[in-house]
Structures are given as structure tokens and as C-alpha cells.
Amino acid sequence: MKTSFAEQIEVIKDETGADEAALLADAVRCGVQLIYQEQMIAKYLRGELNRATLVKLIGAEAVEEIDERQRAIDEDFAWGTSG
Numbered sequence: 001m002k003t004s005f006a007e008q009i010e011v012i013k014d015e016t017g018a019d020e021a022a023l024l025a026d027a028v029r030c031g032v033q034l035i036y037q038e039q040m041i042a043k044y045l046r047g048e049l050n051r052a053t054l055v056k057l058i059g060a061e062a063v064e065e066i067d068e069r070q071r072a073i074d075e076d077f078a079w080g081t082s083g
Contacts, residue, residue: 037057
């Protein structure tokens with residue numbers, strides 16, 4: 001069963017005691033941060049943003065994970081296209 005957005009808001013309000021306006025403001029802030037991070041990662045993967053800058057934005061551990069995933073994708077692609 002899928003929970004509606006309104007139901008999710010109500011649960012969070014009940015659990016935290018936050019008012020709806022504060023909750024929605026926090027949700028927008030979190031959402032914008034996530035979208036910004038995704039855009040910066042995309043720029044990094046396209047070679048438009050250097051690694052040091054991305055580390056400053058999202059942390060070294062997250063960048064290392066991105067690099068590991070990209071290496072795995074590259075290896076899989078090379079294996080798949082090698083004949």
C-alpha cells in the first residue's frame with residue numbers, strides 16, 4: 001500500500017511535533033540540496049568539475065564511492081564490448 005504525500009506529512013508532524021510550514025520548508029531545503037548534489041556529481045562525471053571541488057561539496061567518502069562505481073561501470077562496458 002502506497003502512502004500519500006499528505007499522509008506522510010501527517011505522520012512526520014505527529015512524530016516530530018513540527019508544524020506543517022516548518023516541515024515543508026525543511027523538505028524543500030533537503031530536496032534542493034539533494035538535487036544540487038546530483039547536478040554536481042553529473043558535472044564531475046562529465047569532466048566539468050574537478051575531484052577536489054566535488055570532495056569539498058559532498059565529502060571524500062561519497063566521491064570515492066562514486067569513483068568506485070564509475071570504475072565498475074567502465075570495466076563492465078570494456079568487458080561487454082571486447083567481443
